[in-house]
Amino acid sequence: MNRQGDAAPPRKRVTCPACGGPAWFDAGNPWRPFCSERCRNHDLGAWASETYRVASEAPEADDAQPPAPPARH
Numbered sequence: 001m002n003r004q005g006d007a008a009p010p011r012k013r014v015t016c017p018a019c020g021g022p023a024w025f026d027a028g029n030p031w032r033p034f035c036s037e038r039c040r041n042h043d044l045g046a047w048a049s050e051t052y053r054v055a056s057e058a059p060e061a062d063d064a065q066p067p068a069p070p071a072r073h
């Protein structure tokens, strides 16, 4: 017995990792968890360049550590 009414699946909203704005995390958002195609491409580009940079440089000088992610409660 499928009762309809209050059984509507809630849309999950997440924070876009690229711009920090709201993004829908469901089938209606092909760029999830990003809010738009622009943000997704931007993040992929940044990730790729970062990977290249790290791969091409020898990590011997270790005084430039990446910032730690903020602690979450």
Ligand SMILES: [Zn+2]
Pocket (backbone or CB within 6 Å): 016, 017, 018, 019, 020, 021, 034, 035, 036, 039
């Ligand atoms: Zn965004």
